[in-house]
Amino acid sequence: MNIRRLKSVGSALSCAALLAVAAGPVDAQEKQIVPFLTAESSPDSVQAILGLIAEFEEQNPDIGIELQLTSNDNRGPRIINSVSVGDELGIFEIERRLVPDFTRAGYLLPLDSIVEEIGIEKFIPGSLLYWPWDGHLYQFTSDLSAATLYWRKDTFEEAGLAEPDSFERLLEASERLHGQNGMSGNAFEASNRGGVQRFVTFLWQNCGDFYTEDGELAFDRDGTRQAVEDYAALNAFNPGGSHSWGSLDAVNSFIAGRVPLALFPGRLGFNLANNAPDIAKVTGNREARVARGGEGPRVVYGAVTSYSIGSTVRHPEAAKKFLKFLFTGDQLLTYSMGVPGHIAPAIKEVQARMLEQDDPYINDYRDWVETILEATTYFNAEAQNMGSIKDDCTFEKSLVPMPWSARVMGQSPVVSTMFQRISLQDVPVEEAYADAVEEHRAQMEAWKQENDWEPAPADWTPPGMQ
Amino acid sequence: MALTRAVKSADAVRAAGPKRSGDGLGSGTVFGLLMVAPAVLVLVCVLLYPAFVALQSSFYRIVTVTRAETFVGLTNYEKVLVEQAFWESLQRSVIWSVGAMTTQMIAGVAVALVLHKQIRGRSFVRGLVLFPYLVPAIVAVLIWRWIFSDTVGVANWLLVDSWGILDQPIPWFNPGWVMVSVIVMSLWKYLPYWALFVLARLQTLPPDLIDAAKIDGASAWQRFRYITLPWILPVVIVLLVLRTIWAFNEFDMVYLPAGGGPLFETTTIPVYIRRVAFEFGDMGHAAAVAMVMLVMVAILTNVYFWVYRRAEDRLN
Numbered sequence: 001m002n003i004r005r006l007k008s009v010g011s012a013l014s015c016a017a018l019l020a021v022a023a024g025p026v027d028a029q030e031k032q033i034v035p036f037l038t039a040e041s042s043p044d045s046v047q048a049i050l051g052l053i054a055e056f057e058e059q060n061p062d063i064g065i066e067l068q069l070t071s072n073d074n075r076g077p078r079i080i081n082s083v084s085v086g087d088e089l090g091i092f093e094i095e096r097r098l099v100p101d102f103t104r105a106g107y108l109l110p111l112d113s114i115v116e117e118i119g120i121e122k123f124i125p126g127s128l129l130y131w132p133w134d135g136h137l138y139q140f141t142s143d144l145s146a147a148t149l150y151w152r153k154d155t156f157e158e159a160g161l162a163e164p165d166s167f168e169r170l171l172e173a174s175e176r177l178h179g180q181n182g183m184s185g186n187a188f189e190a191s192n193r194g195g196v197q198r199f200v201t202f203l204w205q206n207c208g209d210f211y212t213e214d215g216e217l218a219f220d221r222d223g224t225r226q227a228v229e230d231y232a233a234l235n236a237f238n239p240g241g242s243h244s245w246g247s248l249d250a251v252n253s254f255i256a257g258r259v260p261l262a263l264f265p266g267r268l269g270f271n272l273a274n275n276a277p278d279i280a281k282v283t284g285n286r287e288a289r290v291a292r293g294g295e296g297p298r299v300v301y302g303a304v305t306s307y308s309i310g311s312t313v314r315h316p317e318a319a320k321k322f323l324k325f326l327f328t329g330d331q332l333l334t335y336s337m338g339v340p341g342h343i344a345p346a347i348k349e350v351q352a353r354m355l356e357q358d359d360p361y362i363n364d365y366r367d368w369v370e371t372i373l374e375a376t377t378y379f380n381a382e383a384q385n386m387g388s389i390k391d392d393c394t395f396e397k398s399l400v401p402m403p404w405s406a407r408v409m410g411q412s413p414v415v416s417t418m419f420q421r422i423s424l425q426d427v428p429v430e431e432a433y434a435d436a437v438e439e440h441r442a443q444m445e446a447w448k449q450e451n452d453w454e455p456a457p458a459d460w461t462p463p464g465m466q
Numbered sequence: 467m468a469l470t471r472a473v474k475s476a477d478a479v480r481a482a483g484p485k486r487s488g489d490g491l492g493s494g495t496v497f498g499l500l501m502v503a504p505a506v507l508v509l510v511c512v513l514l515y516p517a518f519v520a521l522q523s524s525f526y527r528i529v530t531v532t533r534a535e536t537f538v539g540l541t542n543y544e545k546v547l548v549e550q551a552f553w554e555s556l557q558r559s560v561i562w563s564v565g566a567m568t569t570q571m572i573a574g575v576a577v578a579l580v581l582h583k584q585i586r587g588r589s590f591v592r593g594l595v596l597f598p599y600l601v602p603a604i605v606a607v608l609i610w611r612w613i614f615s616d617t618v619g620v621a622n623w624l625l626v627d628s629w630g631i632l633d634q635p636i637p638w639f640n641p642g643w644v645m646v647s648v649i650v651m652s653l654w655k656y657l658p659y660w661a662l663f664v665l666a667r668l669q670t671l672p673p674d675l676i677d678a679a680k681i682d683g684a685s686a687w688q689r690f691r692y693i694t695l696p697w698i699l700p701v702v703i704v705l706l707v708l709r710t711i712w713a714f715n716e717f718d719m720v721y722l723p724a725g726g727g728p729l730f731e732t733t734t735i736p737v738y739i740r741r742v743a744f745e746f747g748d749m750g751h752a753a754a755v756a757m758v759m760l761v762m763v764a765i766l767t768n769v770y771f772w773v774y775r776r777a778e779d780r781l782n
Contacts, residue, residue, distance in 0.1 A: 073725070076744060077740070077743075077744050080530055080531055080744065083531065083533075084530075084533060098531065101529070101531035101532055101747075102531065104532065105531065105532040184617070191725075191727070191728070192724075192725045192726065192727045192728070193725055239616045239617050240616045240635065240637040240640065241614075241615070241616030241617075241637050241638060241639040241640060242616070243639065243640065243727070243728040243729075244639030244640070244644060244723070244724040244725070244727060244728050246611070246725075249615070249617075252615075252617070252618060253617040253618070256617055256618045258617035258618065259617070406744065406745045406746075406747065407745055407746060410741070410744070410745035411725060411726050411737075411740070411741050411744075411745055412725075412726055412727055412730060412733070412741070416727070417727075417729060417730075420727070420728045420729050421729065424640060424641055424728065424729060425641075425729070
């Protein structure tokens with residue numbers, strides 16, 4: 001065979017391969033394929049999800065679910081890029097801050113019908129994120145998470161310290177335990193990836209907040225200033241590199257026995273029990289009371305994980321069917337048991353069933369799971385629930401998302417930068433706080449100048465909150 | 467037989483004389499064009515077209531999520547040139563690029579010189595040296611984050627607890643140290659790239675030159691300074707050009723360790739572009755930053771090639 005003929009054959013084979021790829025696999029053309037994008041990418045969660053997908057596909061042989069994994073950090077840009085290039089957005093985990101723009105642009109399908117089929121009374125009050133401006137539901141809640149306080153009972157007992165149920169006791173423990181046995185005082189970090197989530201519990205229990213429900217600045221309240229002072233004092237007893245921690249470094253530090261105090265959702269407990277059972281046995285888990293004297297509204301950091309369906313999805317009814325299947329009943333229980341405690345179901349009876357499971361973690365640490373599940377009834381999320389802490393220091397969960405949250409809580413959150421300046425550059429607390437107040441104000445006003453926005457109707461009450 | 471056929475073909479071509487205009491493209495030329503067409507198509511699709519779109523976008527205000535566009539002319543460029551965050555990011559990009567390239571170049575040449583020697587197990591070592599380059603950036607960063615961890619990292623354990631070299635652990639991810647950590651990570655990953663190319667060049671160095679220099683009494687340093695270094699310099703310069711361009715554009719090795727922080731210490735230009743695009747939600751502004759960066763890299767590339775031509779001339 002001469003060179004010329006060889007080249008011709010090679011060209012023909014390449015073209016054939018290209019055509020075959022373009023045609024796609026045969027079974028994909030027969031099934032209704034629904035993409036499913038999630039950031040629940042831990043091995044246990046993925047295993048649970050794949051099992052549920054297989055079960056659904058067996059019951060619905062004409063529907064195929066295509067699992068796509070992403071990281072929490074990259075979720076927003078990935079979704080935005082998909083929309084930009086006209087990619088099909090099937091079921092995807094959406095950040096609350098993207099909902100305003102996505103809703104205005106018509107990218108999301110209303111999902112009210114799913115809740116109506118299930119029954120709204122079955123959900124934990126406040127767990128469904130109805131859109132205040134038109135009353136529809138564009139995000140279906142899959143699960144909740146809420147932070148509790150983990151503390152080393154053995155270390156505390158040895159040092160003669162009382163159970164940490166107030167700021168004063170947290171500070172005393174941090175001071176006394178810092179530098180003892182290779183430990184740092186606490187894991188109340190100020191990193192870009194976790195600082196906001198750790199700080200907000202202090203903020204709210206001191207009657208502070210970022211903004212009001214009407215979109216006015218609340219970061220200049222006295223309560224906010226107090227929270228900043230308190231948190232800065234605790235942050236001084238962090239491990240040295242905590243300002244660059246990733247999302248799980250606080251967990252790993254506790255598991256490694258390097259910190260005796262941490263404020264974190266259920267993932268810490270689960271990972272601790274699995275990786276350091278000896279430490280888990282001497283660890284306590286309690287409701288976080290972090291303001292002075294343990295006073296202040298009963299509220300902690302938490303979040304709703306929710307899924308939306310893109311309006312460009314090719315098979316909307318198939319997508320809704322799978323969404324309802326995955327996050328109700330036995331399936332929701334199986335999904336939640338992937339990481340029990342960290343993934344807390346939003347449906348009351350599924351939460352109750354969780355505690356009845358014959359699972360090693362539930363059996364050994366039932367009290368932890370109960371504490372965490374109870375915390376899901378009083379959690380708040382900074383970007384999802386703007387203005388929940390009122391001027392009179394009461395907690396009334398708002399469903400107004402913070403539209404400019406990407407600017408103040410994105411890659412380099414304003415509060416994280418504030419605390420980093422205090423601890424790494426010795427900037428006085430008052431100065432750093434004043435700069436942060438102005439930055440919060442400036443970013444809000446800049447966003448409002450560039451976007452149309454009106455406060456949510458004052459007389460609207462979301463369904464299921466009565 | 468094949469040689470006879472080739473000679474006869476060549477004779478036939480010569481007898482035909484030079485091609486005259488109007489003769490049209492020969493089948494060989496057409497076939498050649500068809501063969502390069504896919505590569506050209508790919509280049510146009512993934513390089514030229516996106517660059518054109520980015521240039522066009524830089525004259526608009528584009529809302530990232532909704533893609534709503536408003537023509538703003540040169541406003542985005544004015545914003546870029548006056549905003550402090552851009553110049554600070556540029557400064558960090560320069561520090562990062564210079565630091566990464568200097569360390570990689572010195573270490574790469576050193577490793578290549580060692581691998582060039584007749585040492586036992588040389589083939590095995592050469593293969594092993596390549597390993598870091600095969601590791602994806604995200605995996606490399608995860609490994610080094612564990613090594614440099616302030617609570618569970620082996621680096622500080624060795625320095626403080628095991629060898630007792632230091633009294634206090636190094637805060638690898640604090641301001642002042644975080645860029646050093648990122649440079650170390652990148653050195654580990656890209657050292658094999660340098661070593662491989664410099665080694666290939668070293669293997670073309672005529673051994674007679676080295677032997678003659680030894681006979682003339684030249685020391686090891688003199689042999690390196692006057693023979694080896696000029697010989698490898700053209701390759702080093704080409705590597706510098708390529709790696710500097712890549713380093714300047716590098717996102718993952720810089721962003722993954724510390725997310726652009728702490729206190730923006732690892733917010734180089736690419737990381738800043740991400741911030742503008744996805745936090746401030748303005749794709750047009752981000753495109754303008756990218757265009758300014760493109761111009762800077764192009765100027766830098768021309769300087770490098772000028773230096774390269776001088777080095778080649780001196781070698782010749």
